[in-house]
Structures are given as structure tokens and as C-alpha cells.
Amino acid sequence: MKNTTTTLKILKELLFRNILNILFFLLAIFFVVILKKTEIGQVEVIFLNVGQGDAILIQQGNYQILVDGGADDTVLYELAKYLPWYDKTIExxxxxxxxxxxxxxxxxxxxxxxxxxxxYNPVEYPNLAYEYLKDTYNDILVEIKSGDVLEYEDIYGVALYPFEGEKIQEKNVNNSSVVMLFVLNGYKVLLMGDAEAELEEKLLDYTFLEGIDILKAGHHCSRTSSSISFLSFTQPTVAVCMCGIGNSLGHPHYETLEKFEKMNVQYFVTYRDGNIRFRF
Ligand SMILES: [Zn+2]
Known part of the structure; x- marks a missing residue:
């Protein structure tokens, strides 16, 4: 009898101790989850190596902006490396x-x-994918124009081109590219799309472009972009060329890389350097 009472007592004590442990464990998980959710983390920009094409991810915590998506499904594999596993929303x-x-x-x-x-900039252009986009996602398509802002925590993005109120149908659709300046925790990142010298010239009135940190050079570092006058004006510290290896256009053109070298601009090329990630 005495033995049974002692055993019961020990069992009771063990259970009590474990309940406390279990409670403590649950409480710890609760705090970890809550803290993880409230912690926003650093802002980053990642130039994804998607072959010959552009795909640029800007994210902070659970908030993402994706500029372009490349030519194929590579973007899905690259995005999966950086987005939180539970996050299936790109804002x-x-x-x-x-x-x-x-x-x-x-x-x-x-x-x-x-x-x-x-x-997007609603230019006219015969492309089945473009037609599909307009037909299928009409409810979430928004026309963008200069002055429009995308903002979240340490992310401030402003559209510089197309100009508000200006309706120009460029023959060369590269020069209808949406140009965005992002200020990420104070660092200036200029995304040129496929803009060539003609469009670069239109941006020379934006004095806040004098001295930028990262330039996503226009049109995959083609010789027709990143003119001397534009580089002298923006004075980028770093330039990024988004190109696929052995691409048929021969990007990046050596003339552009030479200009970067002459002007002391450090440059990266996605096919050589892979995904290029900057955290601020
Ligand atoms: Zn392109």
C-alpha cells in the first residue's frame, strides 16, 4: 500500500513537472511565431539570374515587389529561394x-x-502573352505614370517614366519601358527596363538622379543604352547587366562594359555572377 502511494506520488509529480514543461514549450513556440511575424527584417533587392531577361525582386519581410519576370519559368525557381516558404503573395x-x-x-x-x-505602361504591341495578360488579369492591371509611388516600410519606389499625361507610341517599345527609382533604406536603385539612350535623355531633368547607388542598366547592357551623358549624370556606384549566357544579341556589349570601366563603375553580369543580392 505504501509502495502504491509512493508510486502515485512520483507519477503525479512527474506529470506536474511535464505539464509545466509542455506549457513552457508551447509558450516559447507562441513567442517565436509572434516575434517572427512582427520582425520586418532588412530590405533587399535581388537581380535574379533568369537567363536573357529581367526579373528583379525587392522585398522586406512578407512584402514583395517583382519587376518583370524573365522569358520562362526560371523565375519561379529563383523566387522560391528567397520568398518565405509560407508566403504565396506578391504584393x-x-x-x-x-x-x-x-x-x-x-x-x-x-x-x-x-x-x-x-x-504597366499600356503601349500597343503585338505579343500573345501581352494579349493574354490584358484579357485574363484586367481586374488587377493598373496603368503607371510618373509620380506614382509604391511604398512599404523601408521601400520607397517612384515611377519616373512614362510621363504623366504623355501618350507616345514609340516605334521601339524598349523606349516605352517603365523606369522606376527605388530608395531602399536610403540607397538609390534605378531600374531602367530596356530603356535606350533616347529614353535616358528624357530623364536628365530629374536632378535627384545625380548620384545613384545601383543602376540596373537599360536593355541588358546593350551598346545603345548607358550613354556617357547618362552615366556622367547618374554616376552609379554599381551597374547590373541582366543577360543570358551566349544570348543571340551579344549582350552585354563590350562598349558598355568599357564605359563602366572608364567611369569607375563596378559592374555585375547575371550569367557570370548568378543572382545578385543587395541588402540594406
Ligand atoms: Zn529585354
């Missing part, structure tokens, strides 16, 4: 212009993620 998407190497991958992103809005 904002920007399509700079409807060329295949910018829009095709975006359609797959739209299929696989919940997207808040797709900002």
Missing part, C-alpha cells in the same frame, strides 16, 4: 514593357502566386 508586380524576355515569366508568376496589382 506588386511591374511590367516594364511587353517583350517576351520580360513578360513570359510574369504570366507564370501570376498563375503560381496571388498578386495584388500589375503596373
Amino acid at each position: 506588386k508586380v511591374v511590367l516594364t514593357h511587353p517583350h517576351a524576355d520580360h513578360i513570359n515569366g510574369l504570366l507564370l508568376v501570376l498563375k503560381n502566386y496571388t498578386v495584388g496589382e500589375v503596373y
